[in-house]
Amino acid sequence: MPNEHFVVPPHWEWYILLYFFFAGISGGAFVIGTMLRLWGHPTDAAASRLAFIISFPLLLICPIFLILDLGQPVRFWHMLVDSSSGTPVFKAYSPMSLGVWGLTLFGLFSFVMFLAAVGEGGYLRWRVLADAGGLVNSVLGKAFMVIGAIFGLFVAAYTGVLLAVSNQPVWSDTWTLGGLFLASGLSGAAASILLLSHRRREAAVTDGKLMEADRYFIVLELVLIVLFLITLGGLVSKVLGGGWIILWLVVLIGTLVPLVAEWRPRLVRQLPPVLVPVLVLVGVLALRAVIIFSAQA
Amino acid sequence: MAQQVGFFTDVTLCIGCKACEVACKEWNGLPNNPLEFRGSYDNTGQLDHANWRHVRFVEEPTKNPDKPIAWSMMSDVCKHCANASCLEVCPTDAIVRTEFDTVFIQQDVCNGCRDCIAACPYGVIGFNSNTGTAQKCTFCYDRLQNNLKPACATACPTQSIKFGPLDEMRQTAAKRLDTLHAQGMSEARIYGDKEYGGLHALFLLTDKPETYSLPSTESAVLPSRNNIPGYLTATITAVFAALAGLIAFRRRGESKP
Numbered sequence: 001m002p003n004e005h006f007v008v009p010p011h012w013e014w015y016i017l018l019y020f021f022f023a024g025i026s027g028g029a030f031v032i033g034t035m036l037r038l039w040g041h042p043t044d045a046a047a048s049r050l051a052f053i054i055s056f057p058l059l060l061i062c063p064i065f066l067i068l069d070l071g072q073p074v075r076f077w078h079m080l081v082d083s084s085s086g087t088p089v090f091k092a093y094s095p096m097s098l099g100v101w102g103l104t105l106f107g108l109f110s111f112v113m114f115l116a117a118v119g120e121g122g123y124l125r126w127r128v129l130a131d132a133g134g135l136v137n138s139v140l141g142k143a144f145m146v147i148g149a150i151f152g153l154f155v156a157a158y159t160g161v162l163l164a165v166s167n168q169p170v171w172s173d174t175w176t177l178g179g180l181f182l183a184s185g186l187s188g189a190a191a192s193i194l195l196l197s198h199r200r201r202e203a204a205v206t207d208g209k210l211m212e213a214d215r216y217f218i219v220l221e222l223v224l225i226v227l228f229l230i231t232l233g234g235l236v237s238k239v240l241g242g243g244w245i246i247l248w249l250v251v252l253i254g255t256l257v258p259l260v261a262e263w264r265p266r267l268v269r270q271l272p273p274v275l276v277p278v279l280v281l282v283g284v285l286a287l288r289a290v291i292i293f294s295a296q297a
Numbered sequence: 298m299a300q301q302v303g304f305f306t307d308v309t310l311c312i313g314c315k316a317c318e319v320a321c322k323e324w325n326g327l328p329n330n331p332l333e334f335r336g337s338y339d340n341t342g343q344l345d346h347a348n349w350r351h352v353r354f355v356e357e358p359t360k361n362p363d364k365p366i367a368w369s370m371m372s373d374v375c376k377h378c379a380n381a382s383c384l385e386v387c388p389t390d391a392i393v394r395t396e397f398d399t400v401f402i403q404q405d406v407c408n409g410c411r412d413c414i415a416a417c418p419y420g421v422i423g424f425n426s427n428t429g430t431a432q433k434c435t436f437c438y439d440r441l442q443n444n445l446k447p448a449c450a451t452a453c454p455t456q457s458i459k460f461g462p463l464d465e466m467r468q469t470a471a472k473r474l475d476t477l478h479a480q481g482m483s484e485a486r487i488y489g490d491k492e493y494g495g496l497h498a499l500f501l502l503t504d505k506p507e508t509y510s511l512p513s514t515e516s517a518v519l520p521s522r523n524n525i526p527g528y529l530t531a532t533i534t535a536v537f538a539a540l541a542g543l544i545a546f547r548r549r550g551e552s553k554p
Contacts, residue, residue, distance in 0.1 A: 003516035004507060005418040008343070010411035035542035044546065071409020071429030078389040078408045089390050093521045096412050097388035153535045161527035165520045166415035167382055172523055178531030186538050209545050216541030220534060 005167045009296035015069035019062050020159045020288045023103070024185025025192055025281075026058040027156030030110055032189050032213070033117075034149040036206065038142060047206035049117040051193050055152070056114035059107055080104070095162040102154045109148030116141070156185035163291070170238055170295035174231040177291070180224040184284045187217035191258070191280035198273045211262040214280065218259050225251070225287075239294040247290035254283015301398040302441065303463035304450065304498040305470050306372055308509075309477065309485075310457035313338065313352050313370035320452030321350040324437065345423030349434035350374050350449050355508055371500065371509050372449070372458055375400065375421045375434035379494030382520050383413035383422060391431075398463070399436040399497055407431055416520045418512050436497070463497060470499050477501070492517035 033051030036044045067076045075083070079100040082089050091097040116136050119129025135141040160177030171177065190210050197203035197210070229236050240248065258276045318341060321327065327347045335342060339354035355369040377399045384392045384400055391406035392413060402413075402422075407430040414422045414431060422433045437447035445451075450460035459469060470487050477485040488506050489496035491514050506513050 003512065003518055005512050005516060006420050006510040007418060008345070008414060008420040008423070010415040011424065012411065012415070031538070032542070035539070035546050039543055039548070040546045041548050069410075071411070071424060071426070071431075072407070075389075075406075075408035078391070078406055079410075082390060083406050089388070091388065091390075093524055094386045094388050094412070095524070095527075096386065096410060100388060153531075153538075157528075157531035157535070161524065161531065162412075163415075164523040164527045165386060166412075166523075167418040167518075167520055168415050171415075172520065175523065175526035175530050178527040179534035182531050182534045183538065213541055213545035216545060217538060220537055220541070224530075224534065 003167070003173070005169065005172075007167050007169070009168065010166075011296065012069070012292060013296075015065040017285070017289055017292050019065040019069070020181065020292070021188070021285050022058045022061050022065070023159055024156045024181055024284065024288075025188045026055045026062065026110065027106065027152035027154070028182075028185040028187075028189025029055040029058070029192060030106075030113065030152035031149045031156070031186065032193060032210075033113065034145040034152075035213075036209075037136065037145060040206070040209070043202075044206045044209065046121070046200065046202040047193060047197055047210065049121045050196055050200065050203050051189070052110075052113040052117035053121075054189070054192050054196065056110045059103075059110050059155075062103065093165075095158050095165050099155075099158045099162060102151060102158060106148065106151035106155045109144070109151055113145065113148060153182065156189075157182035163295075168295055170232060170235055170291070173233070173235055174228055176224050176228040176231055180221065180228055181288070183217055183221040183224055184287050187214055187221055187255075188281055188284035190214035190217060191277035191284075195274060195277040195281075215259060215262050218255050218280075221287075222255055222259075225255075238297075239290060242297075244290050244294045244297075247286045247294075250286035251283050251290065254279045254281075254286060258283075299396040299441075301463040302436070302460065302497065303377075303466040304374060304447075305459040305461075305466040305501070306374070306498065307457050307459070307470075307473060307501040308369055308371045308503060309482075309501065310455045311352070311370040311372055312455055312457075313354060313368075314454060315341075315352045316452040316454055317350045317372050317449035317458055318348065318352060320448040321434075322347075324440070324448035325349065325435070344373060344375070344419075344421045344433070346425040346432040347423065349432075353509060355504075357504070357508065369503060369508075371502070372453075373419075373509075374449070374498050375436070376419055376489065376493070377434075377436060377497035378492070379496070380519060381493065382416040382418055386412045386416040386520055388412060395436075395438060395441075397436065397438075397441050399438065399441075401435055401438055402431055402433060404428065404430050404432070418517065420510075466499055470501060473501055477503075493519070 029051045033048045036048035067073045116132040118124050119132045157178045160181035163171040164177050166172050194210050258280045261276050341351045344351045351373045353371045353373050357367045359367045381400045391403045395401050409429040422431050425432050446460045450458045485503050488502050489499040
């Protein structure tokens with residue numbers, strides 16, 4: 001049974017929604033890039049590079065939204081450093097504190113892999129970048145990617161845990177949000193790579209594998225959506241009632257249509273190539289929007 | 298450490314005069330509330346960045362046709378919990394525990410992330426858009442440092458709000474409860490001796506806590522309770538996602554350029 005609290009909402013709105021969206025895709029893209037490199041065929045390297053090239057710029061946008069959302073934006077660094085003693089501020093049981101550190105460290109991995117992907121792909125013909133690109137397939141490079149992917153998973157997932165570690169109705173009454181945001185972030189990342197690979201023949205050879213992965217991520221997401229609604233018990237009307245049902249319909253279209261289309265490639269050929277990934281991305285955004293806004297309404 | 302301090306608010310003595318609200322606003326320089334009619338004498342509405350005391354007017358229907366509404370007034374305030382949800386989640390350490398064991402938001406450190414607002418189960422903390430920071434009752438920290446009683450307790454004309462060493466407040470509350478029980482008020486109860494490790498604002502209520510918009514003892518839980526289940530679900534999802542990646546991306550020899 002949900003706990004009864006008498007809270008006021010924190011008014012986390014558009015900036016936070018956009019941050020959650022881009023953080024999920026950035027983290028997810030890094031994870032997919034790593035998995036393609038570890039388990040894929042050498043021809044999947046182009047799609048893997050595309051994943052790393054997507055991850056970093058999207059991650060760069062995230063702190064901008066986070067800082068703009070603060071009441072005192074110039075004090076953003078108080079999240080990392082104690083303003084009076086100059087010592088680091090780190091609270092393992094505060095997801096916001098943990099998340100800021102996770103985001104910072106993931107930025108390092110994402111930046112290095114971005115440079116390596118640019119170097120390996122020959123987009124910039126700098127010797128340093130070419131050397132970095134060459135390291136990608138070494139044991140050290142793969143170990144670096146795996147550690148980065150763990151941070152990527154964290155960045156995509158912790159935003160859900162951040163909502164849950166509160167006393168707000170809905171958010172704090174379910175244990176599913178971390179997993180749900182991770183699954184939908186991975187799905188959005190696969191869709192983003194697919195969206196960009198259409199125009200790159202060398203990356204497009206991996207499209208089939210990305211669609212297959214996206215199917216699994218969408219199935220995971222749907223299972224977690226069902227668990228999310230079940231765990232809310234009597235509070236389910238708060239997220240399903242009123243106008244929120246429209247956003248849930250968008251979520252359903254963004255999951256079920258791509259699922260059916262990707263399961264039946266013939267259907268994919270009949271649809272414009274960008275439509276399915278765009279539907280997925282709109283669904284990912286709508287899912288976060290309905291969870292963030294309905295709980296605070 | 299200085300002596301732990303506490304409030305004891307007795308709803309049976311509150312007459313709803315709002316002297317506590319006025320004294321609080323005056324001492325702390327808080328802005329006036331906009332004039333609006335809320336359909337009740339409770340025209341403050343809620344605790345927030347500009348209202349650190351709120352006299353709650355609880356209006357309950359009765360079975361007595363001559364007195365169809367029963368009023369109960371309670372001067373609400375930050376509870377300064379021993380295990381404080383706001384302090385637990387604050388990522389900047391702007392929220393600290395003072396030498397009096399009260400909970401204080403350092404205005405020069407807070408960056409307005411509002412995580413404390415999401416965490417507080419009593420809806421005490423408000424966001425001040427002028428300062429860009431979270432604000433709430435300071436327990437008149439400046440007055441405590443100068444051996445003065447908080448402004449609200451000083452102004453209360455009926456002694457509904459009492460202030461003193463926390464242990465003394467607990468004893469006073471227990472004695473008052475015994476008296477009321479002896480007078481036949483079996484519904485009277487103390488709120489705040491068990492919740493969140495013990496509150497620094499104790500209340501004597503004449504009904505269940507939810508009537509006064511206070512979570513029950515069972516619902517008085519900390520945000521950190523959701524850390525392990527949240528991360529565990531994310532980890533299990535990550536394992537399934539990795540398995541999905543392994544199945545989808547594994548070398549099958551069919552990928553030819």
